[in-house]
Amino acid sequence: MNSFSIKIGGEAGQGLVSVGNILLQAISQEGWYLFSHRDYESRIRGGHNFTQFRLADEPVHTLEEAVDVLVALDKATIDRHRQELKEDGVVIYDPSVQGETIDEPGFVAVPFVEVAQDQGQPKVMANAAAAGAIWSLLGDDLERVNGIFAAMFSRKGEDIVEGNKKVAQAGFDRVRDALGHRDMPPKPANAGPQYLIAGNPALASGALAAGVKFMSAYPMTPSTGVTEFIAANGRRCSVIMEQAEDEIAAMNMVVGASYAGARAMTATSGGGFSLMTEAIGMAASAEVPVVVIDAQRPGPSTGLPTRTEQGDLLYGFGTASGDFPKAILAPGDVQEAFYLMGHAFNLADKYQMPVIVMSDQHLADSYETTIPLDMDKVIVDRGEIVSGDEAGPDYKRFALTESGVSPRLVPGSGPALTVAAGDEHDEEGHLVESAEARRAMMDKRMAKMKGVAEEALPPVLVGDDEPELVLISWGSTKGALFETVDKLQEKGQKVKGVHIKQVYPFSQDLEAVLQGPGKKVVVESNYVGQLEKLLGMEFAWKPDGCVRRYDGRPLNPDYILRELEGGGHLG
C-alpha cells in the first residue's frame, strides 16, 4: 500500500472539525481511499485535539504512527507531534500561535487568520486558509476544495463561498510557493462508487435498515452519535428516539417497547451499561429481544471518556446475575457495523434474547471510505411471532419447545393474551416456585444457546494457511491487525490474521485455528487480555504471546509490529 498521512492538531473549538470535514470530503471525492480518526479530550474548548487522515491507493482501515504532514493550529501540535514526522515531512504552522518562526526544512509558516484577513475576510475563514494550505500538497489546484465550499456554504450566500475560495487560494499559494509540487499516492483506478462513513452512523443506519422502531438512550460518549443519528431520522424512518432520564429508564423503555412488539435498541458506554445490566437480565428472563450497543471507552469508571479501549468484554460476558442466553457481536469496521446491526436484531428476535454489540470510540469516531452499504442485503427475520387472532385461548407464551424458542405474541394483536415475567414463571408466564418448573424453564431458555452457538459467525481469516505466526483480535482492532499481517507477509513471514466478530458464543471454527500451526498472539486494547481469557475459558487454551494497549489510543500496525519485535510478550 502506498499511503500518505496528515495530522491536524489544535484546541477544541478552533475549527479542527471544519477543516477536517473539508479534507474528508475532498480526499474521498478525489478518489483516494481514506481512513481518519479523531483524538479529542473530554472538554468543549481548549486542550489539545487532533485529527489524522490517511489516504491511500488501496482500501485503508487503520492509521500509521508517522505522518507526512503536520498542520499545527496550536503550539502543542508541534511540541508533541513533531517527532512523528517522516523524513521529508512537512509542517504547516501558524507563527503567531507558535510564538516564533521555525526555520527548518519542511516547515512552512501560514498565519491562518492573517491570510484570511489579508483577503478581506473574517477570522473564521482561517479554516479555509488551512484547508487550502494542506491541499497544495495534495492537488494541483483548488477545484475540488472549491466545489466543497460551494456545497457547504451556498445556503449562506455567494459571498461566503467566494470568500472561502479566495482565502483557500492564498493558503494554497503560500505552501506551493514554499515547497512546490509533492508526489502523492496514485489514485486507484476502478475503485467503484464509495461511501464515506464513520462507525456511529454505520451502526445507526444498520439499525434503521433492520427496521428499528424504538430507541431510548441517555447521552454518553462515544455512543451519542448513534443516538443523535436515530433521533435525527425519527420522522424519515418512523422511529421514536426518546431521551431517557437515565440509562435504567432507557433500557427498561426498550424492553417495554420490544415486549409490545417493536424492534428496539439502546446505545451507551461503560457506566451507562452498568445501569442497564439489570434490565438486560430481565429481558433474558422474560424472553424479550433487545439490542444494546456498548461503545467502549477506557475504564474503570468514568476513565477517559473520549478515548478508546476494548475493556468491557468480560463484563459483557458476565452481563448480569444468573445464567441466560445472549450473544455478543463486535464489528471490526463500518461494513461490519452496518450489517451486524441487522444480524443483531435477527438474532435477538429469533432467540428472544439480548444481543450486545460492542463498539468502541475507535470504531465510533473513525471515518473510512468503503464500498456502498446495501440495504437489500439486510434481511429482516422477526423470528417466531404469532398474532393474537391465531393464537387461541390456550396460548402459552413460554410453551416448552425443543429449540427453546416459544412463539411470541404481540399484545393487542387479537383476543389471545400474553403474560411475561422477570420472576421465574410457568409456561403461561405466571410465577412459580417448584423445582421442576424452574428446571424446565431453565432448560428451555438455555436450549436456545444451542441454536445461537450453531449459527455463531465464523472468524474472518486472512494470510497464510500454514502460518508460523497467527495474530488474533476482535472488534475494531481488525484494520490494524490485517495491515500488520500484510506488512509481515511483505517481509516474507508466514502469518495468518484472525478477526473475531462474534465474541460470544464463539464459533467452533476457532478451535481449529487455535489448535492449528503457528505461534498464537492475541492482540487487543485492554490491560488483562480479555479476549485471551475468554478463549482460554472456552477452549482450555493459552496463546504464545500477546500485544495489548491500554493507554486509550487505538492499536495500529506500527505499535503491533514494535511489540512483536520487542518480543517481550512472546511467552
Add this chain to the structure above:
Amino acid sequence: MNSFSIKIGGEAGQGLVSVGNILLQAISQEGWYLFSHRDYESRIRGGHNFTQFRLADEPVHTLEEAVDVLVALDKATIDRHRQELKEDGVVIYDPSVQGETIDEPGFVAVPFVEVAQDQGQPKVMANAAAAGAIWSLLGDDLERVNGIFAAMFSRKGEDIVEGNKKVAQAGFDRVRDALGHRDMPPKPANAGPQYLIAGNPALASGALAAGVKFMSAYPMTPSTGVTEFIAANGRRCSVIMEQAEDEIAAMNMVVGASYAGARAMTATSGGGFSLMTEAIGMAASAEVPVVVIDAQRPGPSTGLPTRTEQGDLLYGFGTASGDFPKAILAPGDVQEAFYLMGHAFNLADKYQMPVIVMSDQHLADSYETTIPLDMDKVIVDRGEIVSGDEAGPDYKRFALTESGVSPRLVPGSGPALTVAAGDEHDEEGHLVESAEARRAMMDKRMAKMKGVAEEALPPVLVGDDEPELVLISWGSTKGALFETVDKLQEKGQKVKGVHIKQVYPFSQDLEAVLQGPGKKVVVESNYVGQLEKLLGMEFAWKPDGCVRRYDGRPLNPDYILRELEGGGHLG
C-alpha cells in the same frame, strides 16, 4: 456420622418459624450438632414452606434428602414429601388440616389446634403442641423445651409459659403413646461450647468484629438479614446502617463513607448488585476500599427470590467496565462467613479496592452449631493510611509506587488535602488525558493485583492425597462436598475434596491440584458451570465432569452421589 432428620412443612404464617426456633434451641442445647435450612416462597402467608433439621453426633454442615420425621402443618407437606420418608419414618400430621386420618404405620395424628384448645389455651399455642409432639421422639421428657418456653415467654407472663408447657405435654403424650421411645444418634461427648448461628448473622458479626462503621443497603432477599442485623446493633457497635432509596444510592453512600475514612459495606443480591456495579468500578478507580456482600439467588432477573444458586460468579468476575483490581471471597460455612468478612475488610483496605463476598440463600438462611467465633482472632489491618498532619503539602493521593498502593489520607485529619476521581487522574487525583499518565496509573492500579494474588487464600483440601476422584466446589457447597467425600471414602474410594473460598484471584496452589492425580469433577449450583469456566480461563484446563444444580435448591451429598453414579456428566 449418625444423623436424624426432621422436616416440618406448612404455610407461611402458620407458625413454622416459631416451631423451628424452639427446635433449633432445644436440639442444640441438648448437645447434638445441628444443621438446619429453610425452604420458603416469595410470599408472606400461605404457599408451602418447610424447615429441615438434621441433628448428628458429629459436626454437620449439610442436609440429607431422606427424613426420619415429617411434621405436616399443611396438606402439601404429606402430598409432596412423604416419598422422602425413610423406612420406619414417622409422620406427625393434623387430621383436620389433612382432611382425613391416615391409618398407616408411622403416621400419628395430632390435631394441633384442638390439642391446644383442649388444654384451655388459645389457638396460637398449636405451635407448642407441634413442638411437644416432635420432642417426644427426641427426648424423654419436656424439660428442655419447657426451659425454652420459660426463656421465650417469661416477659409475657407466667400464664403463657405454663400454657405452652401444658400444650406441649399434651402433644408429647400423643406421640409417645402412639410410638413409644425412639433411638436417637448419641450425643457427642466433649463437643465443647457451641454457637448456633446462621450465615447472615455470621457475616454481619464478622463485619462488626472488623469494625465496620457504615452500612447502607436496600432490602433484598436473601441479604436483608445482614442489613437488619447491623441496623439492630447500630447503637451497640457504633455503626450507622442507613436504608437507601435504591441500591445505587446504597453503594455510592458506602463509597462516600469509605472515602471519608470509615470501614463501609453493603449487602444485596442479583438485580441490586447490577445497580451497584457502576459504583464498584468507581471505587476501584478512585481506590476506595469497599466490601460488598452479594447474597446470590437464582436468576436471571428476579428469578426465584427466596431460593439459592451460585449464579453470579461470572458476573462478579466481570463486575464493571474496564480492568481493575478486586477480590472475590466465597465463604463455605458460618465460620468462614465470620472470619472472611474481616479478611475482606483487610484486603479492601490494604489494596484500596472493592472486595466482593459471595454468599447465597443457602448460606444466609442455614443455621448450624459450630465452635465459638473468636473476635480476638479478627485482626484489623487498615492498610497504608496517612494523617493530614503528617502528609505535608506535597501529599499525592495516587503517588506511583511499586506495590501500586499509595498511602491514603483521611480528609479533615490535618492540613493536607486529598483529591480522588473516577475519571483517569494524575498522582494528585486531578484529571488527565495523556497516554503516558494513563499508562502509569493503570500500571499502578493493576500492580496491586500482584500482592492480592500472592496472598490469595489457598483451597481447603480434604480426603486422599493420591485420589482417583477430585471433587471441586466453591462457596456454600462446601458442606455438601465434604460430606460426599466422607461418604465415598467410607465406600473405599480414594477421593479428595477441594473447597475454594477465594474465587478471584485464585490461589496458585490450585494449579497443582488441577494438574494432579484423579478425575476432576466440579460441583456447583448453576447451569453453565461458572467455577469451571473461571478455572478453565485461569489454568487453561477442563475438568473430567461436573455436577450442577440449578433448580434453586441447595446441593446435598445425596444429589451429588446420584449424579456421580449416573455418571452422565463424567466426560
Add this chain to the structure above:
Amino acid sequence: MADKLFQTTPRETAWCPGCGNFGILNALSDALEELSLEPHDVLFVSGIGQAGKTPHYIKGNVFNTLHGRTLPAATGAKLVNPELTVFAIGGDGDGYAEGGNHLLHAMRKNVNITYLVHDNQVFGLTKGQASPRSDQGFVTGTTPQGVSLESFSPLATAITLNAGFVARSFSGNKSHLVETIQAAVNHEGFSIVDILQPCVTFNKINTFQWYRSRVYDLKDDENYDPSNRTAAWEKAQQWGDRIPIGVFYKVDRATLDEAHPASANGPLVKQGVEYDGVKEILDGFAVNG
C-alpha cells in the same frame, strides 16, 4: 350471570388473607368491566412486590417487570402502541423508592398511562421495612429507632410536576376506587392514583380501621376545584387525623406520543422498515466525486 370479561382468575393469590390488595384487584376488575375494553386491549405492567403480583390475578396482557421499573417499561410499550390501554402497577416502595426518578420524569413526559400505586406505607414482600411512605417514627428492621425521614408526598409531588391526573383512593372503599380508576383511564395523559392499601401483616399502625376513620371524599367539599393547582398542592399536604381521597388535580397537556412525529401513521408496532427513508440516508454517505 355472564362471566366478567376482566374476571379475576381462579389462580390462588400470594397475598395474606385480609390484605388490602384484594380490594384493589376487585375494584380494578369492576372498573375495567364498564370501560368497553377487552382484556387484550389492556396491558398491565407491574413491578416487584406484593402489589406487583396483581396482574397475574386478572385477565389482560401482563408484563411483570423489575422492582421500580414499571413506568419506563410501560412508557416504552405505550409509545410503540398507543392503541393499548396501559396500566403501571406497583407498591409504594417500587414507585417512590427504587422508581422515584422514573416517577418524576414520567410526569414530565405526560405519557398516556394509568399508574396505580398500592400504598401500604411499607415494604411488604421483603417483610416490613420502611418505605418512603412510612410515617415518621415507624419502627422496622432497618429503622430500629423509628423512621426519621419525612414521609414522601406523592400527590404534592405530582401536582408540583404538573401531572395530568392526580388522585388518591382507598382499598376499603370499592365504589370510590372503581370510579377513580375509571376517571384515571379516561384521562388523556399521565394519571397517578395512590391507593391506601392496608398491609395486615407488616403495618400494624396504618390499618383498615386507621384509614377508614380518617378518609373523607374531596367531593364532599362542594368548593373543591381540581383545576386549582395551589389549592390542590395544599390539600395534598393534609395527612393525619383527616385524609382526603378523590381527584386532587387535573390538567390537560400534550401527551408524549403526540410529541413524536414518527407515530403519525399509526402505531409503530405495525410499521415495517422505511425502505425509502433508509435508502435516502445511505445515499447521503455516497462520495459524489
Add this chain to the structure above:
Amino acid sequence: MADKLFQTTPRETAWCPGCGNFGILNALSDALEELSLEPHDVLFVSGIGQAGKTPHYIKGNVFNTLHGRTLPAATGAKLVNPELTVFAIGGDGDGYAEGGNHLLHAMRKNVNITYLVHDNQVFGLTKGQASPRSDQGFVTGTTPQGVSLESFSPLATAITLNAGFVARSFSGNKSHLVETIQAAVNHEGFSIVDILQPCVTFNKINTFQWYRSRVYDLKDDENYDPSNRTAAWEKAQQWGDRIPIGVFYKVDRATLDEAHPASANGPLVKQGVEYDGVKEILDGFAVNG
C-alpha cells in the same frame, strides 16, 4: 495581599472562555474565604459534567465521583464525619436527570450538606442535549423537534419535599451568589442552591443577557417570607419574563446525623471496633445448654 485560603488553583480549567462556571468558581472561593473554614475542613463531592470539574480548581478535599451520584456519596461522607463541611456539586443533568431519585430522598433525609447545581439548562459535557431544565421547544441533537417535556422545577420540588434551605442564584451576580452560598452553608440541614449558569457554547437561548434581563432578587419584595411554604411554592413556579433569585424557603428540621444514635460519641471515622458490643453479640449465639 495574602494568598486566599480557598484560592482557585493555577490549574488550567477545561471550560470554554466566558462560561458561567467561572463565576460560580470565584464566588465559591470568596464565600468560603469568609466562613472561617480551612480547606481541609471542606469536602467537595462532585459529579460528572462540566460543573463536576469545579472542585479540581479550588483548594479543599475532593471526591469527583460518578455522573448523578454526588448526593449519596456526599451523604455517606457526612454521616461518618459530620465535622466536615460537605458540598455536593454537579450540573442540572447530573442532579435532575441521572440523579433525580437521590435528590428526592436527600431532601427527605435532610442531611446537613450544601448542594450547588450549576444549572445551564443543557448537557454541556456531552455536547448540548436537552436536560430536565431545558425550556420547552429547545432543539438539540436528541430532541430535533424541540423538547416536549415540561421543564423540571427543582425549587418547587424541593419546597414540596420540605427541603431545609431552597435558593436560586445567578452566576452573573457574584455578590448574590457569595451571600447565598454562605447562607446555605450556615443552614443546618440540606441546602440546595440552583445556580443559573450560562453555557456559552451549547445554550444560545438562555444566555447571560437572557438571564440578566430577567432575574430579580426576592429581597426586593419586602413582604416575601421564606417561611411561608405555599407562597414559596407559588413563587418557585415563576419563570419566563421574570425570574426570582434568592432564598425561596427555609425551615429547621432534625438532620439525618442526629437521627443515628451511633454518632453520639463523635464522628464514626474516629471510632474503632466496639469490642464489648461485638463480644456481647457473639455471646448471644452461644448454645447455653
